[in-house]
Amino acid sequence: EHPTTIYEAIGGAATMEKLVDAFYNRVEQDKLLRPLFPPSFDDVKQRQYWFLTQLFGGERLYEAHRGNPMLRARHLPFPITNRHAKAWLACMEGAMIEAEIPEPAREAMMHRLTMTAYHMVNTDENTT
Ligand code: HEM
Numbered sequence: 001e002h003p004t005t006i007y008e009a010i011g012g013a014a015t016m017e018k019l020v021d022a023f024y025n026r027v028e029q030d031k032l033l034r035p036l037f038p039p040s041f042d043d044v045k046q047r048q049y050w051f052l053t054q055l056f057g058g059e060r061l062y063e064a065h066r067g068n069p070m071l072r073a074r075h076l077p078f079p080i081t082n083r084h085a086k087a088w089l090a091c092m093e094g095a096m097i098e099a100e101i102p103e104p105a106r107e108a109m110m111h112r113l114t115m116t117a118y119h120m121v122n123t124d125e126n127t128t
Contacts, residue, residue, distance in 0.1 A: 005057025010105050012058065020049045022095035032087045036078045056109065072119055079123040088117050 003009040007016070024041045027033045037044065050061035051069065062069060092113055096106050 006105050006108060007053060007056040007058035010056075010101050013053070015099055015101065016049060016053055016056075016058070018099040019095055019101065020045055020052065022098040023048070023091055026091035026094055027088075030087055030091060032084060033091070036080075036084070055112070071116065072122070075120045076122055080120050081123050081125045082118070082121055083125060085117040085121050089114055 010016075024045050027037065028041065047062070047066060050065055051071075054060050054062045089110070093106075093110060096109065101109070
C-alpha cells in the first residue's frame with residue numbers, strides 16, 4: 001500500500017507527537033515568541049497536535065475537539081508581526097529536522113505552513 005497522505009507518509013501519530021514536542025521546546029527557548037504564550041504549553045500543544053494531524057490528512061481531530069479552525073481569528077488577541085511568523089517557521093523547520101521528517105514531505109509541509117504563518121500576521125512591525 002502506498003501512503004496516500006503526508007500524515008501517513010511521515011509515520012502518523014508517533015511522528016506528529018515528536019514534531020509537536022520538538023516545536024514547542026523551540027518556541028519555549030525563543031525570546032520573541034515565548035512571551036505570547038501562557039506559562040504552560042500543555043493546551044496549545046494538544047490543539048496543535050490535533051490541527052497538524054488534520055491539516056496533513058490524518059483524522060479530523062481539531063474539528064472534533066475545537067470545531068471550525070478559524071485560525072486567523074483565534075490569533076487576533078496576540079500581536080503577530082512578520083518577525084513572529086519568521087521565528088515560528090524557523091522553530092518548525094528545526095523541529096521537522098529533529099523529528100526526522102524526510103524530503104519531499106518536509107518541503108511540502110513547510111510550504112503549506114509558510115502560507116498559514118504569514119496569514120496570521122495582524123500587526124505591523126513599525127507599530128510595535
Ligand atoms: C494558538 C501564536 C502561527 C496554529 C496560538 C496561541 C498563540 C499562538 C499565542 C495561543 C496560545 C494560548 O492558548 O494562549 C502563534 C504565532 C504564530 C502562529 C506567534 C506566528 C505566525 C500558527 C500557525 C498555525 C498555528 C502557522 C498552524 C499551523 C495554532 C493552533 C492554536 C494556536 C491550532 C490553538 C487554537 C485553539 O485555541 O484551538 N498560536 N501562532 N499557529 N496556534 Fe498559533
